[in-house]
Amino acid sequence: MDTLSANTGRQILLAVVSAIQENAAYLSELDGATGDGDHGVNMNKGFTSFRNKLGDAPVTVSDGLSTLGSTLLTEIGGAMGPLYGTLFMAMGSACENESSITREIFADMLTNALNEVQDLGGAAVGDKTLLDTLVPALEAYKAALANDLSFADALRQMTAAAEAGKESTREMVAKLGRASRLGERSRGHLDAGATSCYLILNALATAMIAELS
């Protein structure tokens, strides 16, 4: 009951794609308040392109994540293409050749993703970016493992922390990217990237919990 078969890639990736597609307008609206209003458009473009590539074939978790990552890298530029591209590629490569994914492997996947994204983008917690979601999510997940919670419960803790992290951006002043133009006026708005990151982690966790065996 505490591992995820590598063959569940299709289900899990489709859940992530749907989360972005369904929230595209919402994400653009959030970005519109402090940025240029295209975050949902950018994300939707990349995720939908991946969805089309996926077709009807089954895929491993690792291959699915890697393909999503390389699609984002190839097709959406800006800062989001490389950041989310790197994030998914890093997750995918951390479970390459594994026939099943344990809760420890998933910790490695998240850790690898965070390291690479931080390495590439140079943002830190408090800058009002997707890292304000990702960092507390990973910390909560690792804490859950340290407390020997089940895979599913650890994922639930991760999701809750991701949501809290996303919410924490509301009171932050943006230090990076377009929104930093607004200075104090960026306060009071959720960060678009932090929100998409929460939606992705939440979709991932929900789909994984359903597939645990």
Next chain:
Amino acid sequence: MDTLSANTGRQILLAVVSAIQENAAYLSELDGATGDGDHGVNMNKGFTSFRNKLGDAPVTVSDGLSTLGSTLLTEIGGAMGPLYGTLFMAMGSACENESSITREIFADMLTNALNEVQDLGGAAVGDKTLLDTLVPALEAYKAALANDLSFADALRQMTAAAEAGKESTREMVAKLGRASRLGERSRGHLDAGATSCYLILNALATAMIAELS
């Protein structure tokens, strides 16, 4: 009592200059309603430059008119520079070498001016231009001479007809120049060039009447 000494050029030309300088803002305002609002600026620039050239020296009517004309030709471009430049040059050349100006010579001066202006600009009565002032003014002046009115009375008839001509442009639709853009909407506004032409003729006539001997 019915000729004008050629040596009165200074007084007469100064009167014309003042009429333009004092009405510069008004002329621009008129031009603003249907054109680009620069008629007073353009005219003021040329007439003031002539005023500075004139200095304190006396001048003959012919030389004064010719210098004013050449100043306008040299220094203000657009359509007004050549039109008013030609008008004053033509008036000046029609009284060259005359020691005094009779009412007949003045008729020649006006006729010459009208011919050259029409030749150059190609406008006709009814086009909503300065010709709507100049043409009836000359006609009235010639009619007064045919009726053997005095020089002063002929000038008064000319001024009255110039004013009526100017007023007639209010109900016209512009066919030439910038104002033609407005089509029907140019109706209801005095033409700026017709107004400046009236102001010039009026100033000329008033100063001449005062100098008749």
Next chain:
Amino acid sequence: MQRIINDPTLVVEDMLKGFVKGHPDLIAPTDDPRVLKYKHAPVTGKVGIVTGGGSGHKPAFVGYIGRNMVDAVAVGEIFSSPSAQAFYNAFKAADSGNGVACLYGNYAGDNMNVKLARKMAEKDGIRVETVVANDDVPSAPSSERNKRRGVAGEVLMWKVGGAKAATGASLDEVISAAQKAIDNTRSVGVGLTPCTIPAVGKPNFTIEPGKMEMGIGHHGEPGVQVTDLKSANEIAEAMVSLILPDLPFESGDETVVLVSGLGATPVMELYILFNRVAELLDAKGISIYRPYVGNYFTSLEMMGATVTVMRLDDELKTLIDMEADSMGLTQFAGS
């Protein structure tokens, strides 16, 4: 009025000072502050090329002064013809004794001032012949072509006239080449926003947001139709269908196509417009021998564009291909 200017009545003076400083290798001032000339003008043995017009149309007119281009330019106030004196001084600055081709646009003020300046030059024994550009199709029906305004087609007239003069041709030959250029050229403009003359301080015509004016002139002269703002492809179609039947251009024709912005339209959009114009010509079997896309003849900060098509023969091709060096048009031979 969001402008980078000093005294609004002195924008032309200030601009000319900067322009002379900005092009020391091409441009020289003359004794007349309203006349600039090519540094090497008058060029010995060459017919002088002169143009002139109101300011606010950068690169026109001074931007086309240069090698194998225009020798001297008379500079007017914003949207206002230069004085007769300025045209006359430009003739003198350009004449090397071989006469002057005055290639200018069909506007009342310019016509009058050139006419007077020619008379002045004739007294000096300078022979001046003129070509009056009238490429703007919507400004009058084809039965009254002599009433049409000159717009961006003037650039091609200068290119052809300048190149012909550079071959050492006679004044008559230069005039006939430039006349042929403009006779084979048709243009149309579309306006999306008005513009503001700095000394006036407010736009002196209006185009409502969401609307466009097809056939507008370079100073906001009225167009043929105000409609809802259409897509670039539809705009291209409307423009091309005003231009092509007028000459008419026909299958097999080789052309120059010049798409110019009116000032504030991003150059990106000019390429979008050009893309469709090229497709439409292609579909009609009309080939583009040489395209020009950019801000070649503007109207202050108006948004909008002009499309110009010129039909070529062998002579025009050779002249269009000639090397040229000016601020507004720099090209290598045959490239």
Next chain:
Amino acid sequence: MQRIINDPTLVVEDMLKGFVKGHPDLIAPTDDPRVLKYKHAPVTGKVGIVTGGGSGHKPAFVGYIGRNMVDAVAVGEIFSSPSAQAFYNAFKAADSGNGVACLYGNYAGDNMNVKLARKMAEKDGIRVETVVANDDVPSAPSSERNKRRGVAGEVLMWKVGGAKAATGASLDEVISAAQKAIDNTRSVGVGLTPCTIPAVGKPNFTIEPGKMEMGIGHHGEPGVQVTDLKSANEIAEAMVSLILPDLPFESGDETVVLVSGLGATPVMELYILFNRVAELLDAKGISIYRPYVGNYFTSLEMMGATVTVMRLDDELKTLIDMEADSMGLTQFAGS
């Protein structure tokens, strides 16, 4: 939004189609629709010059593809970095086996995508070295120069890098010349109106009428000060006094001065601004070896301008003087 476009999400695609059609002698498409290259690239024996960035800055970036200039460009969405894949494909299109100099501007997205693309290219054995333009003085204090944005100074970096590569120099030599160019270059921008990304449909920042923003970035990044709109002379003074002390430029220096419009400011006004900049440098004993005035690096239809000053040494002079043929910069040798 008064724009000549079709589908607002496809402006880049439509523009690129028109751009390729508009420059058949200079530009060739590649298999990647987001990469254009010089028609003759890769040039045998020559280091490849690559750049890339978001669209909406015409002539930047594709307008600098050409002879003695840039060999291949990665094209992003409006104001958005090209993908890593596009940079990688541009490297491949430019590399003749002598390596690639990737000369680009300091923006988060570009840094990340270039970094990833370099890794991809290394796997193919293509050597890629980078110079990251950071000429925009107001974007960070001089103690944090590596945080500064690249703006119009990039044009001079490409000119120098492209010319150095054309001499047959090695990759290290090209990189060091381009690095020297940008190290000696300082810029500042002033914004008078905001701009609208077509797919967004409304401006995503504001500059009130009657105000100006000194130090603004090419995408509306915040400046150092919002004030009442000043005269051209005062604007020039403010800009020059931000630039000169930063390098610092000193009496006796020979410079290139580049005044670029941001898109919708009439070119006339750029000369008015340049006129005063030139006077101010002259008063400090700084000479202008070569001026450039025009729309060299724009921001859609923003009003405003950038001023860039580069200090020259003998090598930079020679490289700046070299002939160049591109849509954005065409110049004859030494002229």
